[in-house]
Amino acid sequence: MNCAAIKEKLTVIGVEMVSEAEYARKGFALDVQVAPHLLVAAVSVLDAEGFFIEAITGVDWLGEQAALRKEAEAKVAAEAKAQPEAEAAAGEAPPLVSQPAEQGEIPEDALEVVYDFNHYEGLCRVTIRARLPRSKPEIATISSIYPGANWHERETHDFFGIIFVGHPYLVPLLLPEDADFHPLLKDFRS
Amino acid sequence: MIDYLKEVISGTWSLFVGLGITIRYFFQPVVTVQYPYQTLPMAPRFRGHIELVKDEETGETRCIVCGMCQKACPSHCITVNGEKREGVQGKVLTEYTLDFTRCSLCGLCVESCTPKAITFSKDYNLAGLSKEAYIFDLKAELSSLPAQTKLMPFGCKNRLEAKN
Amino acid sequence: MTLDPEIIRLLAFLVGVIAFASFNAAYLVWLERKEAAHIQRRIGPKEVGPFGLLQPLVDGIKLMTKQLIVPAGVDPVLFKIAPILVMVPAIMSFVTIPFSETLVARNLDLGLLVISAFASVNFLGLLLGAWGSRNKYAVISAGRAFSQNVAYEIPMLVIVVTLVMVSGTMNLTEIVGLQMGGFWHWNILNLAASPLMPVAFLIFFVCMLAETNRAPFDMSEAESELVAGAFTEYSGMGFGVFFMGEYANIVIGACVATILFLGGWHSPFPDTIPFFGASSVIWFLLKMYFIIFTVIWIRWTFPRTTFYGLLNLSWKILIPISFVNLILTSAMLKVF
């Protein structure tokens, strides 16, 4: 049961990006980026392989896109400034202008759902990530495949407000029954 | 049928073995410490609430009001302030209060204090009638403290250093 | 109406019996706490009076001064009757118990029958109390107490019947009279009657434990499951009377066991030995308190049995063996 076998199986079903993270440095062997609609397929592959579910949690990347955009502009500005000397020095400089992100729809910040799976025999922790738009954070539930995920999903719903479509009992687990706030969002002000 | 009988007999035998153990303990001496009359000596490294150290030469505190402990504390229990007095080099401590209701005895303040001006006290029976009783004014208590010559070694590099 | 001496004697004995029952109920609590403490290698009560001897007194005062809360929605009649129903049968059965040759309130010919009859009344009180206090935990514990009591009544009575057959009478004084002489005359070692006599004593002892809901059969007031079982809603003296009732029942069980098996007030040594041989109340109390010591000792050693385990134990082991003992004894009596 090695990670390479899992890696092919996951790429076969068209998962976005599967990278072999270096276990000693990062703590998990496979880092899988998944499109929300492919999540259930990926999880059922792992279920078939005999993985058990370790945890489900969320990460709120508020302000990430803004930082990325600022970084991109700073890079562009730096190149524009550096370009004239490079041209003078190198004669013909490759067209370095990186087109700024297309102005159309500014990519919205993401709410990321992180699934951790581990295996009882082989040393292979798989982390599946799915990024959801902050305005409409919805993803399919996997409590039908892993009943253990039922509570994890309820807890992630409590803290981040991510709605797990098809969850049998999406009622606050740790927060009081009538809680409508989601404490772990970055813009949460108690 | 035979193993059923064997099980009944071995079962009753295990009951009598259990009784034998408890009756043996019944006649053995008592293990508990009778608290109000006898008290246990606290280990030298026991962490009670923090207290200021009285420097044996000057008889005053060693605190230089740098506020490192105030910044290091996760639950903001320590408030320190001092004032500049002419003719005195550095700040003089005027107020050092510890809100012990929120302290989690993690030791980050004692560890971050460079002049080693605070250490852990050894008292554990802190009974008070109100929350305010737990706001300790360490500066006031300083006078009643005995001068501590040998500081409890903490964070020392290895066992040899702990010896002296 | 002339007061003939019989009535005065009877009144005096009744007062003595009630005093004995309540004194015992109080100081068994003290004995239990002390014994449990030493088994667990700690001290137990020692503040109030020397060795904590005044502790039961102080507990009694505390219970009496506590407010008797009758929760809303409770059936007041049943709620108030229940503690009395548990306490009175226990005291009533003291009337027929012979503490020594002369020290007996009313020497009835059917003493054993009276005690067995009252023994089954006390758990009715438990049932009414639990049903009256409209508390879910209490109702569960009442259900358990009911089936436990039925399950353990049968082997106990079968053993009592075998003993009545062996001694030919139900009058307790005569039963003890038959066990004169040294301890080999006691019924527990009366192998002539039936080789299973020690096993019969063991069964009787186990049934007595189950009758009085003592561990390891305390299914009805199982602290860790049903909080306080039948008397969850009782506070103050209501709980106090329940408690005294339970301890009085233990004392009754111990007395009956000593009378039937351990030769009542006779000393283990034959009468020829001058001082020790004489049979007296001391021997009766010694044996009784030894049995009570064992009851407490068992409570602080064993975990609780499961409920179905408890019923299986009775229906599948105790009752068959007691029937075998009954048939064996009748056969032995017929043959010899």
Next chain:
Amino acid sequence: MSTFAQSQANETFVLNLGPQHPATHGVLRVKLTMDGEYIVEAEPVLGYIHRMHEKMGENRTWAQFLPNTGRIDYLHALAYNHGYVSVVERAASIEVPERAEYLRVITAELNRVSSHLLWFGAFILDLGGFSPLLYAFDDREHILDLLESVTGSRLTYCYFRFGGVYNDIDDNFVTGTRAFIKRLRGRMPMYHNLVTKNIILMKRLQEVGPISAEMCRKYGATGPVCRGSGINFDVRKHEPYSVYPEFDFEVPVYEQGDSMARYMVRMDEMEQSLRIVEQALDKLPEGPVMAEKVPKILKPAKGDYYHAVETARGSFGVRVISDGSNTPYRLKLRSPTFSNLSLFGEACRGMLLPDVLALMGSLDLVIPEIDR
């Protein structure tokens, strides 16, 4: 007088086990729908002691979160210290000296034995036996004194630091630990005679609360719960961390999957932990207990790190996402009892009330660790 309602097919009533109940050892509430004394449906309700450690982690610096780790599961606080400290060392790539790792293993294993002893006492107390609790506490007191002489506290330790430990041990700790190991080894046969071989307890635990290996996998149960159902999964062997590879110890695994199996797993684990401590004391190297240059204001490299440790209740994992600043961007605590308890609803369907308590005791729940 209302005429007796015609009793419907399933006359069930709801009974609240908790949140204030002697057997839940904390504030866990289980909503039991009961039919007579049989459980139809059991739904644990959580959140009564939820303190939101993960939000606290986000507005405290890396070092300031250390005291919190001791409060997540106060029975085995040192393993939680170990988990958090190791993940930050992995993020900031700090090298920990050999002696510090040995001290961490010695104190964590002693803490595991004290956690198992308390579980043993409380578990037998739930089943009605009162004395074993006091004997177990008598032994546990020795461990608490030993750890107090080193770390300064008795229950919620804050002894590990990034790059090493708070201070060094002295000789009477070593002699005290060896004496304790000899003492506990002498006491184990007594525990087995008094409790394990007792017919009443055997009847109480055998075939009670069966949990299959498949159910463990589906719910993600780890630790003694999954080792009781035949799954050989122990983070110390599966993902070796710290200096555990240098010690030889077995992982006790039982196949039956009932409460008795989980009970035996923990009793054998105490013996294994003593073996580890003994070997660690023999091979204790000299040298510093703190890494040389650990920056006062720690700023670990950006990225996402995970580290799992084996606590008394299962695999405790800490996922840390750092954005290079001195406070964590996101701190996820994966608590083992959260998953172990999630199979409770399915495991105790159709059981009797006393068996439910036997099952709940065998899961070794620590409620603040579930609610975090």
